[in-house]
Amino acid sequence: MIRVVLPYHLRTLARMDGEVELAIEGTPTVRSVLDALEARYPALRGTIRDHDTLKRRPFVRFFACKEDLSHEPPDTPLPDAITSGAEPFMIVGAMAGG
């Protein structure tokens, strides 16, 4: 199981709380995790990545195992600790500054 942590506003939009647990077929990647997340929660479509291009929205970041994966190609395999569920895959709203 992949554990996914969402930011507050996306949890409220999806009307859920806590972590999301997703079963991923094949090697988990950012793309496959987001595909599974959006399939579970259609309300999140367009909020994390663009509807058409599937590019990450500018102020959304992906963290895993204390690393920023935001700029990694979306088909890069996720770290073992994410795949095993030992660590969560974190979707984060970027700092607003100020």
Next chain:
Amino acid sequence: MSRIRVLVGTRKGAFILTADGKREQWEVTGPLFAGWEMYHLKGSPSAPERIYASQTSGWFGQQVQRSDDGGKTWEQVDNQFHYEGTPGTHQWYDGTQHPWEFKRIWHLEPSLTDPDTVYAGAEDAALFKSRDGGKSWQEIAGLRSAKGNLWQPGAGGMAVHTILLDPSNANRIFVAISAAGVFRTDDAGQTWKPANRGLKSPYELPDPDAEVGHCVHRIAMHRSRPGVLFMQKHWDVMRSDNAGDSWTEVSDNLPSDFGFPIDVHAHEPETIYVVPIKSDSEHFPPDGKLRVYRSRTGGNDWEALTKGLPQENCYVNVLRDAMAVDSLDPCGIYFGTTGGQVYASADNGDTWTAIVRDLPAVLSVEVQTLP
């Protein structure tokens, strides 16, 4: 007795203010969608429990919410706004052409007759329509064919912020765009033409006869006379007596003819309201005095309405979509400020009270008069 429901969009959520027809005791519900920018909420004239809301975020993009029970519960509907065909380009700040890019929905205008039909005004400027209660959206692309390549964003962006549906002619729609101007269709959106003759924008446009490019902040009409339009432009208050074919200035004795909202009394088509703002450089009331100005003569001959409004040290702004009227008699006037106050008058604007004082910055105010 009639009831009043005021729909307030703010920088950090939406609020619903309700009262009976006396408009003295108010109940405040919210924040709804707490933390999100709620650009606009508006109820269907033909089914008032149906309310549409534009919910946006710099992080997570655009959402559209719909309520079928007067705002008690909400359903997320479609948030895909695709420009028709190849999006094309518009004028950019440096004079080059720039691709159209969807950013957010500024304004939602439900059909006057069909609760499932609703129009959405977008930034970058475009008009979208849904015929299924917001479950899908299609662009009315003819609008951008009206010299869209010459439109240019101002500092606040380039958005369709006003949509007026002609109650006497289902094929006629007016929209206003910053910074492009007013546009009118007479064939239900197939074709559009600029309706900006008579507008003068010497500080923004060197061409005194520019057909597009005017920074129109708001237009308004009275439903009994849809051919008469009133406008608060970047500078100047204007009126048109021929459905936008030409405009004349009616600023007259206003302390400043800069401002954002303009609205029309529910029962007096020649009574209009504006909130003068000092200038485009100083977005607050002149002399620190928050004054609504009323003209009972369709422009010109303005009187200041001050009772109940702060007359010293007031430096808030009132944004273009943040004024509305109810349809009771006497007519109620409502407006919200960037300081978070929502002021109401139950006597045509003669006296004012604050329904709430400490909301987030108010982006929009709409009023529903309920049986």
